[in-house]
Amino acid sequence: MPGATLPPFPDNVPTHPLLVVDYQLLKEGQQQEIDTLWEAATTLGFWYLKNHGADQVVSDMFDMGAETMDLPLEEKLKFEQGDDGQSSGYKKAGACATDETGKLDAAEFINVSKDDALAYPRIARRTYPQTVNARMESTITPFVQKSLDVNYTILKIFNDKLGLPEGTLSRLHDINEFSGSEARCIKTPPMPGKSLADKAALGAHTDFGSLSFLHNRLGGLQVLPPGHERWLYVKPLPGHAICNVGDALTVFSGGILQSNIHRVVAPPGDQSYHERWSLVFFIRPGDSVVLRALVEDSSVVAKSVAEKPDRNFETGSTAAAWFARRVKNQRINNRTGPETWRASRGTEHKPAAA
Numbered sequence: 001m002p003g004a005t006l007p008p009f010p011d012n013v014p015t016h017p018l019l020v021v022d023y024q025l026l027k028e029g030q031q032q033e034i035d036t037l038w039e040a041a042t043t044l045g046f047w048y049l050k051n052h053g054a055d056q057v058v059s060d061m062f063d064m065g066a067e068t069m070d071l072p073l074e075e076k077l078k079f080e081q082g083d084d085g086q087s088s089g090y091k092k093a094g095a096c097a098t099d100e101t102g103k104l105d106a107a108e109f110i111n112v113s114k115d116d117a118l119a120y121p122r123i124a125r126r127t128y129p130q131t132v133n134a135r136m137e138s139t140i141t142p143f144v145q146k147s148l149d150v151n152y153t154i155l156k157i158f159n160d161k162l163g164l165p166e167g168t169l170s171r172l173h174d175i176n177e178f179s180g181s182e183a184r185c186i187k188t189p190p191m192p193g194k195s196l197a198d199k200a201a202l203g204a205h206t207d208f209g210s211l212s213f214l215h216n217r218l219g220g221l222q223v224l225p226p227g228h229e230r231w232l233y234v235k236p237l238p239g240h241a242i243c244n245v246g247d248a249l250t251v252f253s254g255g256i257l258q259s260n261i262h263r264v265v266a267p268p269g270d271q272s273y274h275e276r277w278s279l280v281f282f283i284r285p286g287d288s289v290v291l292r293a294l295v296e297d298s299s300v301v302a303k304s305v306a307e308k309p310d311r312n313f314e315t316g317s318t319a320a321a322w323f324a325r326r327v328k329n330q331r332i333n334n335r336t337g338p339e340t341w342r343a344s345r346g347t348e349h350k351p352a353a354a
């Protein structure tokens with residue numbers, strides 16, 4: 001259960017340290033903090049964020065997740081995301097592949113679209129289980145608003161660093177346009193003694209959108225840092241969110257911002273005997289936005305693209321199509337062979353494409 005006493009993260013497993021960024025100092029415009037953020041975002045693309053002020057609403061979201069996952073499976077399945085590439089709704093464990101061979105994932109989750117959270121009680125995109133509706137105004141909408149605040153603050157800093165005209169990145173993430181932005185609460189059952197390679201809770205991937213604001217209690221998240229051959233755990237730190245860059249920002253910035261590959265495996269050591277809960281808010285570009293490097297808007301981006309002639313930042317895809325393609329091709333019901341998994345990839349397995 002979220003909030004239960006959990007064994008500590010063991011100190012004998014390989015971890016990757018992340019830079020720590022203080023959100024309050026970012027808000028105050030502290031140059032050193034802005035530079036730390038920039039360093040993290042342009043190298044590994046992952047960092048810890050502290051002093052974000054979201055602890056209470058995160059805890060409430062975990063309660064919402066527990067109430068939802070406690071519903072009978074039959075009830076949850078009425079709200080399944082389906083096989084057409086729609087992300088919002090419930091995803092049962094085992095609905096998605098985690099690799100080319102079609103090995104199944106172990107995580108169930110509930111995704112709530114920011115469009116529904118902000119429009120409630122009007123239905124913008126779809127309906128949800130009653131546990132979600134009951135918490136929409138008290139918990140989910142405040143979490144979405146808080147997460148948007150954090151993400152827009154970071155996007156504004158990236159906008160300046162990339163030398164883009166003021167407001168460019170926020171316009172590409174127009175709050176009033178429908179988008180794939182969503183809140184996700186994930187539950188993974190205990191996986192005691194499971195070999196890590198044997199059971200990925202979530203397969204290796206880059207995030208589809210722009211920025212992810214992640215909260216977890218147990219280990220299990222791993223990154224494969226650029227140039228490394230070994231997966232390394234990211235240790236959860238109390239009160240620290242984990243933030244990471246997604247594919248859309250890599251493309252917009254012409255490869256300056258890094259969207260790094262990651263996965264979720266069984267929590268290490270004694271933690272593997274416990275359910276794993278995590279919570280993410282993903283900000284993604286507006287549905288109509290075409291994913292391409294912003295070369296006309298920034299000489300910094302244009303220079304980066306010119307320096308990477310082997311990479312193609314013209315995806316020819318809108319954010320909506322990019323997102324739907326990736327979601328759809330992970331669904332096991334759509335699998336025809338290894339090509340389906342490959343068709344679900346973003347910037348991670350096709351370095352030549354982005």
Ligand SMILES: O=C(O)CCC(=O)C(=O)O
Binds near residue numbers: 214262
């Ligand atoms: O659960 C985690 O720690 C990470 C989840 C994740 O990578 C995702 O949902 O995209």
Ligand SMILES: [Fe+2]
Binds near residue numbers: 205206262
């Ligand atoms: Fe992810």
